[in-house]
Amino acid sequence: MKINKKTKVLLMCLGLSLLVPAQSFMTNPYSRKNSELLNGKWNALIDVYCMGELAGIFKNKQQSTTTKAVEYTFNDGLRLDVPGDFNSQMPELKYYEGNVWYQRKINVTKTDNCKQFIYFAGSNYITKAWLNGVSIGQHEGGFLPFQFDITKIAKAGENDLVVMTNNNRKVDFIPALNFDWWNYGGITRDVFLIETPDVYINDYKVQLKKGSQNIIAGYVKLEGATAVQNVEVFIAELKIRKKLTTDNTGLAAFEIATKPQLWEPSSPKLYDVKILSEKDTISEQIGFRTIETKGNKILLNGKPIFIKGVSFHEEIAQRMGRANSDADAAMILSEAKALGCNFVRTAHYSQNEHTVRMAEKMGLMIWEEIPVWQGIKFTDETVMVKAQNMLKEMIFRDKNRAAIIVWSIQNETVPSAARDKMLVGLAKMTHQLDSTRLIGGAFDNVKYDIGTNTFSLNDSLINYVDLVGINKYMGWYEAFRVDPSQIKWNVATSKPLIMSEFGGEAQYGQHGKTDTPSSWSEENQEKLYRDNLTMFKNISNLCGTVPWILFDFRSPNRWNKQNQDGWNRKGLVSDKGQRKKAWYVMKAYYDGK
Ligand code: GCU
Numbered sequence: 364m365k366i367n368k369k370t371k372v373l374l375m376c377l378g379l380s381l382l383v384p385a386q387s388f389m390t391n392p393y394s395r396k397n398s399e400l401l402n403g404k405w406n407a408l409i410d411v412y413c414m415g416e417l418a419g420i421f422k423n424k425q426q427s428t429t430t431k432a433v434e435y436t437f438n439d440g441l442r443l444d445v446p447g448d449f450n451s452q453m454p455e456l457k458y459y460e461g462n463v464w465y466q467r468k469i470n471v472t473k474t475d476n477c478k479q480f481i482y483f484a485g486s487n488y489i490t491k492a493w494l495n496g497v498s499i500g501q502h503e504g505g506f507l508p509f510q511f512d513i514t515k516i517a518k519a520g521e522n523d524l525v526v527m528t529n530n531n532r533k534v535d536f537i538p539a540l541n542f543d544w545w546n547y548g549g550i551t552r553d554v555f556l557i558e559t560p561d562v563y564i565n566d567y568k569v570q571l572k573k574g575s576q577n578i579i580a581g582y583v584k585l586e587g588a589t590a591v592q593n594v595e596v597f598i599a600e601l602k603i604r605k606k607l608t609t610d611n612t613g614l615a616a617f618e619i620a621t622k623p624q625l626w627e628p629s630s631p632k633l634y635d636v637k638i639l640s641e642k643d644t645i646s647e648q649i650g651f652r653t654i655e656t657k658g659n660k661i662l663l664n665g666k667p668i669f670i671k672g673v674s675f676h677e678e679i680a681q682r683m684g685r686a687n688s689d690a691d692a693a694m695i696l697s698e699a700k701a702l703g704c705n706f707v708r709t710a711h712y713s714q715n716e717h718t719v720r721m722a723e724k725m726g727l728m729i730w731e732e733i734p735v736w737q738g739i740k741f742t743d744e745t746v747m748v749k750a751q752n753m754l755k756e757m758i759f760r761d762k763n764r765a766a767i768i769v770w771s772i773q774n775e776t777v778p779s780a781a782r783d784k785m786l787v788g789l790a791k792m793t794h795q796l797d798s799t800r801l802i803g804g805a806f807d808n809v810k811y812d813i814g815t816n817t818f819s820l821n822d823s824l825i826n827y828v829d830l831v832g833i834n835k836y837m838g839w840y841e842a843f844r845v846d847p848s849q850i851k852w853n854v855a856t857s858k859p860l861i862m863s864e865f866g867g868e869a870q871y872g873q874h875g876k877t878d879t880p881s882s883w884s885e886e887n888q889e890k891l892y893r894d895n896l897t898m899f900k901n902i903s904n905l906c907g908t909v910p911w912i913l914f915d916f917r918s919p920n921r922w923n924k925q926n927q928d929g930w931n932r933k934g935l936v937s938d939k940g941q942r943k944k945a946w947y948v949m950k951a952y953y954d955g956k
Contacts, residue, residue, distance in 0.1 A: 387502070387508075387509050387510065387752075387756065388482060388508040388509050388510040388756075388759075388760075389480070389482070389510065389557070389563075389564075389565050389586075390564075390565065390566045390567060390645075390759070390763075391645060391647055391763075392482045392484070392508075392553075392555050392557060393647075393716070394645050394646055394647045395555075395557050395559070395645065396643075396644065397477075397557065397558040397559070398482075398555045398556070398557040398558075399555065399556045399557075400553060400554070400555055401445070401467065401469060401481075401524075401555060401556055402445055402446060402553055402554065403444075403445065403467075404442045404443065404444060404445075405442065405443055405444075405445045405465040405466060405467045405550075406437035406438065406440060406441070406442060406465065406466040406467060407437075407440070407441040407442065407443040407463060407464060407465050407466070408420065408435060408437060408440065408441065408464040408466075409441065409456070409459070409461075409462075409464075410461065410462035410463065410464055410527075411461050411462070413461060413462045413529065413531075415435075415462055415527065416527060418434070418435065420435050420437075420464060420525070421464075421491075421493035421496060421498075421527070422496040423437055423466055423496070423523050423525055437464075437466035437525075441453075443463070443465065443549070445465065445550045445554055446484070446550060446551055446552045446553050446554070446685075446687040446688070447549065447550070447551065447684065447685070447687065448487070448547030448548060448549050448551050448684050448685040449463045449528075449548055449549035450546075450547050450548060450549075450683075450684070451547070451682055451683050451684030451685070452684075457683075458919070459530075460530050460531050460532065460546060460548065461529065461530070461531060462527055462528070462529050463527075463528050463529075463548065463549055464525065464526070464527050464528075465525070465526040465527075465528070465549075465550060466523070466525045466526075467524055468521050468522065468523060468524070469481075469521075469522050469524050469556055470520060470521055470522075471513075471517040471518065471519060471520065471522050471556070472519065472558070473517065473518075473519040474558060476560065476561045477514075477558050477559065477560055477561060478512065478514045478558070478559050478560075478587070479512075479513050479514050479517050479557070479558050480511065480512055480513065480555075480556075480557045480558075480559070481494075481499065481510065481511045481513055481524065481554065481555070481556060481557075482508065482509075482510040482554070482556075482557050483502070483508060483509055483510070483550065483552065483553075483554055484508050484552035484553040484715060484716060485506055485507065485508060485551050485552035485715060486502070486505070486509075486526075486528055486549065486550045486551060486552065487505030487506070487528070487546075487547060487548050487551050488503065488504065488505045488528075488529065488530050488531070488532075488548065489501065489502070489503055489527075489528070489529040489530075489531075490502045490509070490526060490527070490528050490529075490550075491526070491527045492511055492524065492525070492526045492527075493524075493525045493526075494511075494513050494516045494517060494522055494523065494524055495516065495517075495518065495522055495523050496523070496525075497516050499511040499512075499513055499516060503536070503749065504537070504749070504752075504753055504756075505530075505551070505712065506712035506713045506714070506734065506753075507713050507753060507756040507757060507760060508552075508756070508760060510557075526550060528548060528549045528550060529548070530546055530547070530548025530549070532546060534740050535740050535743050535746050535749075536749075537733070537734055537735060537739060537746065537749050537750055537753060538711070538712075538734040538735075538736045538739070539738055539739055539740060540738065541737070541738060541920070542711070542736050542737070543918045543920055544676050544711070544916060544917070544918055545678070545683075545916075545917035545918060545919065546919070547678075547684065547685045551685045551687060552685075552687050552715050553687070553715075560587075560642035560643050561587050561642075562585055562586070562587040562588050562592065562613070562640065562641070562642055562643070563585065563586055563587060563640070563642065563643045564583065564584075564585060564594075564638055564640050564644075564645050565584050565585060565586035565613075566582075566583075566584040566759070567581065567582065567583045567584065567596075567638050567645070567763075568581035568582050568762050568763060569581040569596065569636055569638075569649050570651065570762070570763060570765070570799060571651045571652065571653055571799070572618065572799075573798050573799045574653070575653075576622075576653055576664065576665070577620060577621060577622045577623075578618055578621070579598075579603075579617075579618070579619045579621055579623070580616075580617065580618045580619075581596075581616070581617060582614060582615060582616040582617065583596065583607065583609070583614075583617075583638055583640070584613055584614050585609055585614075585640055585643075586613065587613070588609060588611065588612065588613030589611065590611055591608050591609055591610065591611055592608070592609045592613060592640055592641055593606065593607070593608060593609075593640070593641055594606075594607050594608075594609055594615050594638070594639065594640045594641075595607065595637075595638070595640075596617060596619070596636070596637075596638060597636070597637040597638075597639060598621075598634050598635070598636050598637075599635065600634055601621045601622075601623055603619055603621055605617055605619050623651040624651075625651060625652045625653070625664045626650030626651055626652040626723075626765040626766070627652060627663060627664060627726070628705035628706075628726040628727065628728060629705075629726060630726070631650065631723060631724060631726035631766070632650060632651075633648035633649060633723070633724065633765075634648065634649055634650070634651070635647075635648060636648070636649045647763075648724075649763050649765070650723060650764075650765030650766070651765060652664050652765045653665065653799075654768040654799070654800060654801060655801075656801065656829050656830065656858065656859050658857070659856060659857060659858055659859050659860070659903070659904035659906070660859055660906060661768075661801070661830065661859045661906045661907070663728075663768070668705075668906075669906060669907055669956050670705065670706045670728070670861050670906055670907020670908070670909065671703055671705045671706060671907065671908070671953040671956055672704055672705075672706035672707060672708055672728075672730070672861070672907055672908065672909035672910075673699050673702055673704050673706075673707060673708070673909060673910055673912070673913045673935070673949075674707070674708040674709075674710045674863075674864065674909055674910070674911050674912045674913065675695055675699070675707065675708075675709070675710065675912060675913040675914060675916075676710055676711075676912070676914075676916045677709070677712070677714040677715065677718065678914070678916050678917065679691050679694065679695075680914050680915055680917075680934075680937075680938035680939070680940075681938065681939065681940070683917055686714075686715070687715055687717070688717055689717045689721060691718075692715075692717040692718040692721040693721060695718065695913070695914075696718070696721055696722055696725050696727060697725075698913060698914075698936060698940075699727060699913060700725055700727070701950075702913070702935070702946065702949055702950055702953065703949075703950055703953030703954050704727060704953065705726065705727065705728060706727060706728040706729070706730070706907065707722055707727045707728075707729055707730070708729075708730040708732075708863065708909050709722075709729060709730070709731055709732070710732070710774075710911075711732060711734050711736050711774055712732065712733065712734040713731055713732075713733065713753075713756075713757045713760065713761070714731075716760070716761075719731070719761055719766070719767070720764070722766050723765060723766035727766060728766055728767075728768045729764070729767045729768065729769070730768070730769040730771055730803055730832075730863075730909070731757060731761060731767050731769065731770060731771065732770070732772070732773075732774065732803070732805075733750060733753040733754055733757055733771075733772065734774075735750055735772060735774065735776060735786070735789075736774045736775065736776075737774065737775050737776060737777075739776065739782075739785075741776075741779065741781035741782040741784075741785050742781045746785075747785045750785065750789060751788075751789065751792060754770070754772065754789055754792060754793060755796060757770065758770060758793070758796045758797050762797060767800060768800055768801055769800065769801045769802070769830055770793050770800055770801070770802060770803065771802075771803035771804055771805065771832070772786055772789040772790055772793060772802065772803070772804055773786050773789075773804045773805065773824075774804075774805045774834070775805060775806070775807040775808075775834060777808070778808065778822050778823070778824065783823060783824060786804070786824055786827070787824065787827050790802050790804075790824075790827035790828060791827070801828075801829040801830045802827070802828045802829050802830070803828055803829070803830040803831075803832055803863075804824060804825075804828045804831070804832060805832035805833070805834050805863040805864065806820060806822055806824075806825070806831065806832065806833055806834065807833075807834040807835065807864075808820065808822055809833060809835055809854055811841075811844075813844065815851065816844070816849050816850050816851060817850075817851040817852070817853055818835075818850070818851070818852045818853065818854055819853050819854060820854045820855060825855045825858070828858075829858070829859075830858070830859050830860075830861065830906075831854065831858050831859070831860045831861075832860075832861055832862075832863030832864075832909075833854060833860060833861070833862055833863060833864075834862075834863055834864035834911070835862065835864070835865055836864070836865060836866065836867060836911075837850075837865065837891075837894065837895055837898060838867055838890075838891035838894050838895065839866065839867030839868065839880055839891060843894060843898075847894040847897040847898035848897050848898070848900070848901070850898045850901060851901055852901055852902040852903070854902075854904075855904065856903055856904050857904075858904065859904060859906040859907075860902060860904045860905055860906060861905070861906055861907035862895075862899060862902075862905070862907070862908045862909060863909050864909065864910075865895050865908070865911060866888070866891070866892070866895075866910050866911045866933045866935075866945070867880060867887070867888050867891045867933060868883055868888065868926070868927070868931070868933050869883055869885045869887060869888035869889075869932060869943050869944075869945065870883045870885075870926050870932055870937075871885065871915075871937035871939070871941045871943050872885070872937075872941070873885060873926075874886060875887070877889070877890040878890075883923075883932065885943045885944040885945070886944065888943060888944065888945040889943075889944035889945045889947075889948055891945070892910070892945040892948040892949065893948055896908075896948070896952055908949075908952075910935060910945075910949055911933050912933050912934055913934060913935055913936060914934045914935075914936050914937075914938065915931065915932050915933070915934035915936070915937050916930070916931050916934065916938075917929060917930060917931075918930070918931045
């Protein structure tokens, strides 16, 4: 998108990024006036050998008596729920990796001077789509939205939508060939048919200006504008009705002096915000807060905070499938609130907007991350571009969410010249895109010195993050060599540090000795938690704890038949929702904080 010089200067004054992210989707589909959810049962086909595209099944040809037999049909066959990973919908698909095709009819009104889009909130991992047999686009990546403009292809009335999804893992994907979660595939999140005016509100940012608690700064960006347009930012409760004029690319930046009640976990204040243009209107709820570091402290609204966190995957353990709705979000987040949390780590990828928006409403700060998890092909330039796009799209989607305080760029990657180059670049890009939030990273490469019983970390990447996350499983992957109270930490002491992962496995209801992880007992997990909390007292720059993990979760890498059987049992809560003894250790710790 071209930005003229005057706007560039204005954006720089506002500390706004010049890198307005590459938009491959519009902001906030949930508040669009003319948007129809296409959720429900779709016809489906399992294309194990991935031959369907070659066979042209996107044409959805109907059998006619005069032609040769059509060797496929979407009608009268498999039906799959959308949203929903396909793995959890049929026993035969539990371990499936390959092509699954979806098909449904959509009814399109062709209003004059309007545009139509198909918007996917998420689909894993490769998605291709056709309308009436004509390709409308494709997307790579499993955890962020994308949209296809169907204005020129859609007919008035009934249209045939065919979507191919593929979840095969590849070395140049993000995540790549191996990761410790289930490779759920398919149309895993909401799908919308959205009609907009030809000149519509594509994007907007409404947040506090960096370093200020009484100036709201941001922009409104129209798509389709070729001349200046009138737009308005309306926040009734703050008596704000800011009228603006865009430049001829549709961009209007603003600064508004005001004194909002600040969002914080104990009072997650959100304001009704309305964005209006000459032909379009969007309303939503937005909170205002500041987040920064000062020395080795984290300051929320200028005051030091201690992060009482927990991680979770985007999964509902009971149905062994991806979470994808408000109801799912409420189930997961209410358990985090019950634990006494003020923070959640939405591991290890951008989770769906229902979860992000509900966490904000419930007063839970968020660490959000792109799935740069362990073994990524850092030497491949195309992988770097993919990581950059995922970062831009994550920030583009969630930049108005006050609850998000950390954008994290990596989890447990191994230092190398290529890894440092890519991740330093991502850290710098994060700062350019959004200087108002913290840059985070989760590091598992701390080193223990037996002579001094001290942990240290030698990784130049910590110089480029604001918040150092440490993943360390003392008592599980590594035994305590001395009493936990004797262990010292000398890790990034000039910066705030959180224990972004710690814990160990236990089978709910399995009881036994406390000194052998192989017992997989609740008592061993309970003692492990107590020992870690004792050790954490010696971390001078500790600003928070984020146990791994809230619920037992599915992983193909967990083969211990008796104790795991495809489950990672590090949950504080079992896959059936039962709280283990360690849950109560963390509850007491957070209540005492
Ligand atoms: C790692 C990783 C997690 C994984 C965990 C484990 O730290 O970040 O994704 O699930 O360890 O081994 O359970």
